[in-house]
Amino acid sequence: xxxPEAQQDVSVSQGxxxxxxxxxxxxxxxxxxxxxxxxxRKATPFFISLMLLELVVSWIxxxxxxxxxxxxxxxxxxxxxxxxxxxxxxSIELTSYVYIWENYRLISLPWDSPWTWYLTFxxxxxxYYWFHRMAxxxxxxxxxxxxxxxxxxxxxxxALRQSVLQIYTSWIFYSPLALxxxxxxxxxxxxxxxxxxxxxxxxVIDNLGPLELILNTxxxxxxxxxxxxxxxxxxxxxxxxxxxRIFGTFEAENEKVVYGLTHPINTFEPFKVQFHHLVNxxxxxxxxxxxxxxxxxxxxxxxxxxxxxxxxxxxxxPEVEGKEIPFSSSASQLLKIYVLVQFALxxxxxxxxxxxxxxxxxxxxxxxxxxxxxxxxxxxxxxDQRRKAAVLETFRCLVFLMLxxxxxxxxxxxxxxxxxxxxxxxxxx
Numbered sequence: 001x002x003x004p005e006a007q008q009d010v011s012v013s014q015g016x017x018x019x020x021x022x023x024x025x026x027x028x029x030x031x032x033x034x035x036x037x038x039x040x041r042k043a044t045p046f047f048i049s050l051m052l053l054e055l056v057v058s059w060i061x062x063x064x065x066x067x068x069x070x071x072x073x074x075x076x077x078x079x080x081x082x083x084x085x086x087x088x089x090x091s092i093e094l095t096s097y098v099y100i101w102e103n104y105r106l107i108s109l110p111w112d113s114p115w116t117w118y119l120t121f122x123x124x125x126x127x128y129y130w131f132h133r134m135a136x137x138x139x140x141x142x143x144x145x146x147x148x149x150x151x152x153x154x155x156x157x158x159a160l161r162q163s164v165l166q167i168y169t170s171w172i173f174y175s176p177l178a179l180x181x182x183x184x185x186x187x188x189x190x191x192x193x194x195x196x197x198x199x200x201x202x203x204v205i206d207n208l209g210p211l212e213l214i215l216n217t218x219x220x221x222x223x224x225x226x227x228x229x230x231x232x233x234x235x236x237x238x239x240x241x242x243x244x245r246i247f248g249t250f251e252a253e254n255e256k257v258v259y260g261l262t263h264p265i266n267t268f269e270p271f272k273v274q275f276h277h278l279v280n281x282x283x284x285x286x287x288x289x290x291x292x293x294x295x296x297x298x299x300x301x302x303x304x305x306x307x308x309x310x311x312x313x314x315x316x317x318p319e320v321e322g323k324e325i326p327f328s329s330s331a332s333q334l335l336k337i338y339v340l341v342q343f344a345l346x347x348x349x350x351x352x353x354x355x356x357x358x359x360x361x362x363x364x365x366x367x368x369x370x371x372x373x374x375x376x377x378x379x380x381x382x383x384d385q386r387r388k389a390a391v392l393e394t395f396r397c398l399v400f401l402m403l404x405x406x407x408x409x410x411x412x413x414x415x416x417x418x419x420x421x422x423x424x425x426x427x428x429x
């Protein structure tokens with residue numbers, strides 16, 4: 001997809017409708033891949049607006065926010081990290097698809113036909129179901145997908161807790177579509193399928209009546225995010241819940257759901273959130289005797305070990321009581337305010353970098369990405385109250401000043417941030 005500045009604008013009406021997958025074929029059909037808008041990036045203001053709306057509704061109904069600031073920042077940090085590779089190259093989900101289309105396609109369905117549009121809707125959603133299911137049933141794929149499940153809260157920010165790794169396996173499940181569906185049509189639905197799943201990450205919406213029979217809803221997806229035994233490996237749907245009903249993985253919400261991994265990781269540090277299960281696989285791989293057992297550690301379920309079924313034993317899943325207290329930061333309120341300000345400044349910097357990527361040099365892009373990752377890591381250290389947090393944050397501030405003086409950050413951004421950076425040493429003590 002081309003530079004967002006060269007793409008058509010998305011109206012408010014279209015922005016709202018694209019979040020719920022109710023766009024019309026006539027307004028979202030494009031002849032070439034380059035014409036397809038970056039709908040996910042254009043959805044940023046709608047992400048923020050809906051999260052604020054959820055916060056207000058939750059406060060009115062429950063007298064408290066729908067989740068903690070620390071958990072929300074960890075989720076947003078994961079989402080930012082997952083998008084950074086796209087500053088340098090097109091997504092592998094698109095590059096692999098285009099390669100298959102150009103070299104192996106069997107037929108070319110018309111890009112401007114409503115029938116092609118609706119067929120692609122079903123094809124992408126069907127592919128997502130099987131990718132999502134395998135991401136829970138194959139350990140090496142779970143190493144990527146577990147990032148999304150690591151939050152012990154459940155709100156709209158959780159939807160943005162995305163993995164850096166899972167895109168490198170998800171493309172496989174969409175590849176058959178490249179034999180007959182034009183890339184431009186596929187690119188539209190790949191984005192809409194993802195955007196639809198944003199609004200179902202909430203507790204403020206209860207049962208939706210007859211829609212529960214066909215669509216993936218907040219109620220269905222709450223079950224998917226649960227660590228209760230009855231929730232494990234259920235409701236893999238993206239948009240349509242019919243796939244779960246057809247293939248026997250559906251489970252209705254029938255008791256209080258406790259969210260998160262069966263063994264919580266108790267951290268907000270972004271690298272641990274993203275990669276801790278890879279470390280676990282590595283350790284288990286070398287500790288497990290026998291070639292075939294080592295192979296099984298990688299390609300069977302996360303709960304597998306020698307002598308157990310492929311997906312492990314449900315009885316070994318820790319039981320929950322419904323009274324579990326989510327992990328939270330012990331940082332002071334002043335430090336949390338400081339962290340929030342730094343995150344907001346970094347988010348503006350991140351958006352600016354994506355907007356200007358076409359005119360920035362590769363060196364500048366690389367330095368900016370490194371600084372964004374450094375900022376997210378430092379925020380995680382501060383929220384975790386790690387011993388080296390003050391040292392890392394001081395180093396980050398020095399890097400910030402160096403980037404400003406070397407011209408890799410715009411003066412307007414640096415002037416608005418300088419005051420906050422200068423007081424960091426006192427704020428984190």
